[in-house]
Amino acid sequence: MKTKIAHSIDDRELSQHGVRRVSERPGLRSRVRTSGGVMLLGIGGGTSELSIDTVAVYPDHSVFAFVETQGMWSRVDGEPWVETEGGLVIAPHGVARRLRWAGAWRLVAALVPRSAIASFAPSLPAGASVYPDRRLLDSSMQRFVAGLLDADTPASAIEQYALEQLVMEMSGALLLDRIGGATGQGTPHEVLRERAIAVIAQQCGDPALNPERVAREVQSSLRQLQLVFSEAGNSVAGEIRRQRARLAHSLLMDSRYDVLSIDQIAQRAGFQSPMKLRRALDESYACTPRALRSACRA
Numbered sequence: 001m002k003t004k005i006a007h008s009i010d011d012r013e014l015s016q017h018g019v020r021r022v023s024e025r026p027g028l029r030s031r032v033r034t035s036g037g038v039m040l041l042g043i044g045g046g047t048s049e050l051s052i053d054t055v056a057v058y059p060d061h062s063v064f065a066f067v068e069t070q071g072m073w074s075r076v077d078g079e080p081w082v083e084t085e086g087g088l089v090i091a092p093h094g095v096a097r098r099l100r101w102a103g104a105w106r107l108v109a110a111l112v113p114r115s116a117i118a119s120f121a122p123s124l125p126a127g128a129s130v131y132p133d134r135r136l137l138d139s140s141m142q143r144f145v146a147g148l149l150d151a152d153t154p155a156s157a158i159e160q161y162a163l164e165q166l167v168m169e170m171s172g173a174l175l176l177d178r179i180g181g182a183t184g185q186g187t188p189h190e191v192l193r194e195r196a197i198a199v200i201a202q203q204c205g206d207p208a209l210n211p212e213r214v215a216r217e218v219q220s221s222l223r224q225l226q227l228v229f230s231e232a233g234n235s236v237a238g239e240i241r242r243q244r245a246r247l248a249h250s251l252l253m254d255s256r257y258d259v260l261s262i263d264q265i266a267q268r269a270g271f272q273s274p275m276k277l278r279r280a281l282d283e284s285y286a287c288t289p290r291a292l293r294s295a296c297r298a
Contacts, residue, residue, distance in 0.1 A: 005154045006033035006040070017041060018057035022098070023049040031149045036164035036254075037113045042149040044106035054111060055094035061111040063128075064171050065089040066142035070103030084130060088138045090178060091128035108146050112171045116250050120172035120201060125179065137177055141170040161256065168250075176201065189228040192220060196229070197239060204243035205270045211236035244270045245280040252292040262289045 011021050014030045017039070021028060028045040039058070043050075054063055067086035075081045075098045086105075089095075092114065114124075131138070148163065155163060176198055199217045203209050214236055215222040222236075229235050248269035251257045257265065266277035274289075281287055287295075 005152050006031050006149050007152065014043070016057070018052060018054040018095075019043065020051045021048060022051050023047075033148055035155070035160050035167065037116070038164045038167045039111040040145050040149055040167070041109045041111065042107070042146065043109075044104075045101065046104055047102050049098065049100045051098050053094075053096045054091075055096045058094060058111050060114055061094060062114045062117060062124075062171070063089070063091040063095050063109055063111055064141070064174060065091070065095070065107055065109040066138065066145070067105070067107050069101060069105035071101070072105065073100040074098065075100075085132040087130060087132035087134065088142075088174070088178070089128055089130050090174065092124035092175075092179075093126060095128060108142055108149065110141075110145050110167050110171060112168055115253060116168045117172040117175060120175040120246075124175075129179065131178060135177070137170075138174060141167075141174065144170065172201065173198070189231060192218060192225065193228045193232060196220075196225060196236065197243075200236075200239050200243045201246075204240060204247055205268060207267070207270045207272060209240060209270060211240070214240070240270075241276075241280045242284055245277075245284040248277055248281060248289070249285060249292065252289055258293070265289065 009030050009032050011027055011030075013032075014020070014028065017032065019030075019041075028043055028048070030044075031042045033040045039061070054061065066088055069086040071083075072086060073081045073083050076096070081100065145167070176194065195218045196214050199214055200209070203217075211225065212222055215225045218225065225236055229239065248265055248271070251260070251265050251268060260268070262274050262277070266272075266274045269277065271277040271280065278288055281289060281292070285292070
């Protein structure tokens with residue numbers, strides 16, 4: 001994953017990313033771009049059949065795909081073909097299935113390291129989920145990713161880092177919105193809890209963030225907010241600690257932050273001391289900061 005510009009690829013190179021054309025129809029129109037650990041892929045064509053297996057090629061990546069199609073059918077091994085709709089596809093553990101397309105279609109996808117986004121949602125489903133309804137967040141991410149794939153301008157090191165972070169943050173927000181729980185359509189307590197989690201995920205790097213401020217941000221009393229978190233077996237302070245651990249984990253696993261000490265990582269992740277960082281990482285990942293860095297470099 002070292003390409004700094006978006007470029008077109010042929011069927012042979014496309015197969016190296018886990019997508020293989022099965023039918024004898026004319027070739028596909030495919031482009032790819034990478035930013036750090038994130039890979040962006042765009043594929044389009046006419047009536048055709050594909051075999052997609054990102055699980056084998058990118059076993060540690062989640063897939064966020066945006067599909068526009070006139071007609072599509074999918075099948076996993078040993079099961080019949082099923083007609084399905086386009087829209088947003090979230091596959092936390094990757095995609096492994098056959099797809100048939102009727103008429104013109106286009107797929108835009110972001111493959112994101114699962115370790116960078118897994119903690120945005122309490123749990124990740126094993127299979128893929130399809131959301132035919134379009135919301136502002138996924139439509140915005142689709143346009144952003146498509147724009148990056150259409151541009152062939154080289155990116156500087158700073159731009160590479162920024163693009164990677166933006167895609168990962170958008171992907172994490174999609175998890176919160178679609179899989180994280182209430183998604184604005186559950187009980188009032190579920191909706192309030194998800195709004196609070198979104199605030200915490202966005203602001204966890206600020207050491208001044210505390211349960212009182214979260215309650216003000218979501219226009220709730222602290223007592224009410226503590227109640228809705230306790231119903232889910234959690235607490236506001238516990239969620240802040242979990243999101244800070246997620247941020248620290250991401251920084252420790254990124255070689256670009258090797259110049260920072262453990263103390264500096266703790267500060268950037270919002271922890272008041274390295275000891276609190278170590279405790280939070282042990283709770284969420286059963287690992288120490290130094291062990292994370294050592295495992296990543298190995």
